[in-house]
Amino acid sequence: MHTKQGVDLRLGVGVKRLVGDGFKVSGVELTDGIHIPADMVIVGIGIIPSVEPVKRTGATGENGIDVDKQCRTSVAGIFSIGDCACYANAWAGGRHFRVESVQNASDMANTVAKVLCGQDVTYDALPWFWSNQYDCRLQTAGLSVEYDQAVVRGSVAEAKFSLVYCKDGRVVAIDCVNNTKDYVQARKLIESRTKIDPVRLADASIPLKESVSQ
Ligand SMILES: Cc1cc2nc3c(=O)[nH]c(=O)nc-3n(C[C@H](O)[C@H](O)[C@H](O)COP(=O)(O)OP(=O)(O)OC[C@H]3O[C@@H](n4cnc5c(N)ncnc54)[C@H](O)[C@@H]3O)c2cc1C
Numbered sequence: 001m002h003t004k005q006g007v008d009l010r011l012g013v014g015v016k017r018l019v020g021d022g023f024k025v026s027g028v029e030l031t032d033g034i035h036i037p038a039d040m041v042i043v044g045i046g047i048i049p050s051v052e053p054v055k056r057t058g059a060t061g062e063n064g065i066d067v068d069k070q071c072r073t074s075v076a077g078i079f080s081i082g083d084c085a086c087y088a089n090a091w092a093g094g095r096h097f098r099v100e101s102v103q104n105a106s107d108m109a110n111t112v113a114k115v116l117c118g119q120d121v122t123y124d125a126l127p128w129f130w131s132n133q134y135d136c137r138l139q140t141a142g143l144s145v146e147y148d149q150a151v152v153r154g155s156v157a158e159a160k161f162s163l164v165y166c167k168d169g170r171v172v173a174i175d176c177v178n179n180t181k182d183y184v185q186a187r188k189l190i191e192s193r194t195k196i197d198p199v200r201l202a203d204a205s206i207p208l209k210e211s212v213s214q
Contacts, residue, residue, distance in 0.1 A: 001159070005134055047100065049084035061086055064098045069122035070115045071108050079115075081108035090124045091172070091190075092143045099143075101129045126191055139183040142173030142190045153204040154179060161204075162186070169195050169213065185209045 003009060014031040018041060027037045049064045059065050059073035065080040067073055067087050073080050082105035088094045107125040114121045128141045136159060144150075147165035154161030162182040165173040170193050174186035185208040189196065195213035200206050 001134065001136060047083065049098065051084050054078065054080060054084070063096075066096075069124070071112045071123055072115075079112045081105060081112055087123070089127075089143065091126055092145045095145060097145075099127055101127065103128050126187065128187065137176075137178050137180065139176045139180065140174065141183060141187045142171070144173040144175065147172055149198065151198065151202050153182060153202065153208075155204075162208075164201060164208075166196065166198070166201075169198070171196055171201075182208050 010030065013034075016029045016031045018025050019027040019029055019035065025038055025041050027035050028041060029035050051061065051065050054065050054073065055061075057073075057075050057078055059075045059078060059080065061073075064084045064086040065073055067080050067085045069087070071079045071081050071085060071087075083098060083100045085108060086096055086098045088096050089099070103125070104127060108123055111121055111123040126141060127143055128139070130137070130139045132138070142165070144165040147167045149166040151164045151166065152161060153164060160178045162177070162179045163175040164171055164182075164186065165175075171186055171189045173190065174183060176183040176186075189208065189212075196211045197213045200211040201208070
């Protein structure tokens with residue numbers, strides 16, 4: 001999709017250095033010796049969460065800051081939310097990891113606000129994510145970290161399809177490409193942990209919500 005839009009993807013090669021006059025970049029030198037002229041360089045290299053100020057309080061964590069179901073760190077009175085918070089995710093079999101999405105950051109913030117106001121709530125929102133790339137709408141719900149079956153629904157060639165991830169006969173996650181209907185229905189199936197019929201699931205002419213196991 002990106003290549004069709006004119007993006008030049010170079011794989012298996014690194015950036016050796018940025019070339020410029022010390023003030024403005026004029027190009028990029030690759031590890032294979034090729035020089036690519038550039039007016040502007042945008043660096044997308046992932047993130048490392050900035051956790052040092054929180055760590056200095058004594059809060060623990062190997063990958064970010066460890067928090068419990070109410071976003072509490074190991075230090076009384078200090079909470080951690082968003083990209084840097086590492087917790088046992090109920091939507092991934094209790095595995096501990098950080099989730100990097102706007103949904104996660106704002107839902108954790110809501111949880112902490114309620115906890116500070118004395119409400120007995122826990123953070124267990126279903127993770128979801130979206131991105132628009134050109135005319136392509138990407139939406140995901142759930143976490144596809146643990147599954148025993150992945151089913152494609154729809155047409156990959158026409159860029160309108162879903163990849164449904166199941167575990168023990170239940171939908172645990174979905175990736176949708178231009179398929180909002182599947183996304184909306186799958187969220188409900190994931191949240192209700194409903195048993196589904198894998199044969200009906202694979203038939204894109206049958207709405208997802210009608211794939212429930214009889
Ligand atoms: C390029 C890119 C694209 C993305 N696209 C999407 C998307 O399409 N959809 C989506 O859901 N998510 C997307 N994300 C992820 C999303 O932006 C993050 O998950 C979200 O912003 C996390 O919120 P946060 O509040 O935890 O952290 P941040 O938004 O990173 O906020 C942390 C803030 O703390 C500040 N800070 C750090 N250290 C200190 C310090 N010592 N003292 C004071 N301030 C400090 C930082 O400057 C920053 O402002 C994207 C991220 C990137 C980088």
